[in-house]
Amino acid sequence: MVWELIFVASRSSKTKMAKIKILIVDDDIELREMYVEIFQNANFEVVVAGDGVEGLDRATKDLPDVIFTGIVMPRMDGFSMIESLKKTVMTSGIPVVISSHMGREEDNIRAAKLGVKDFIVRGTTRPIEVVERISSLFVEAGGEYELEFSPYAKDAQKLAKELNFQASYLCLDCNEKLMLKLKLTNPKDRVFEAKIICPNCGAVVK
Numbered sequence: 001m002v003w004e005l006i007f008v009a010s011r012s013s014k015t016k017m018a019k020i021k022i023l024i025v026d027d028d029i030e031l032r033e034m035y036v037e038i039f040q041n042a043n044f045e046v047v048v049a050g051d052g053v054e055g056l057d058r059a060t061k062d063l064p065d066v067i068f069t070g071i072v073m074p075r076m077d078g079f080s081m082i083e084s085l086k087k088t089v090m091t092s093g094i095p096v097v098i099s100s101h102m103g104r105e106e107d108n109i110r111a112a113k114l115g116v117k118d119f120i121v122r123g124t125t126r127p128i129e130v131v132e133r134i135s136s137l138f139v140e141a142g143g144e145y146e147l148e149f150s151p152y153a154k155d156a157q158k159l160a161k162e163l164n165f166q167a168s169y170l171c172l173d174c175n176e177k178l179m180l181k182l183k184l185t186n187p188k189d190r191v192f193e194a195k196i197i198c199p200n201c202g203a204v205v206k
């Protein structure tokens with residue numbers, strides 16, 4: 001069975017091209033504006049936030065394709081924001097790239113543990129390389145991604161209801177945790193084809 005989910009978050013889909021939507025989270029206004037310009041020039045759709053709290057809010061509402069965030073910020077730092085993103089089904093699969101002015105080993109280890117896709121040290125990386133590295137994340141993805149369907153996630157109940165999915169969150173065949181597989185079928189209107197699958201035995205839940 002295939003469901004269609006329409007996410008009607010505030011998105012400006014006026015252009016015909018399927019742009020990659022990036023959320024830039026940083027409290028340094030000058031730096032943020034510089035990246036806004038660079039990513040817009042590279043044909044990205046750009047959303048910004050000034051700290052982790054705002055970043056979390058924007059991520060939930062805008063469902064960006066990728067998040068580029070600083071670490072040290074007021075109210076909520078980058079790591080706390082990433083931890084919160086991982087706890088929600090709809091945001092847990094969004095790739096995150098960290099931007100730091102320090103290449104501290106402990107930050108690198110923490111980032112790797114959180115599944116951060118790339119760790120960019122500012123100053124040693126030219127802005128255009130940042131765009132290239134982030135763009136490269138989408139070459140293989142092809143608009144398809146899988147999310148762990150955690151029953152403990154804040155939006156799990158709502159999502160399960162929308163998908164007419166009332167059974168157990170575990171595979172009936174092998175007891176493995178089920179995943180939500182989303183495929184972006186209409187980038188302009190952000191229509192996804194959604195299936196609940198078992199990553200272990202491949203069963204598609206009907």
Ligand SMILES: [Zn+2]
Binds near residue numbers: 173198201203
């Ligand atoms: Zn299974």
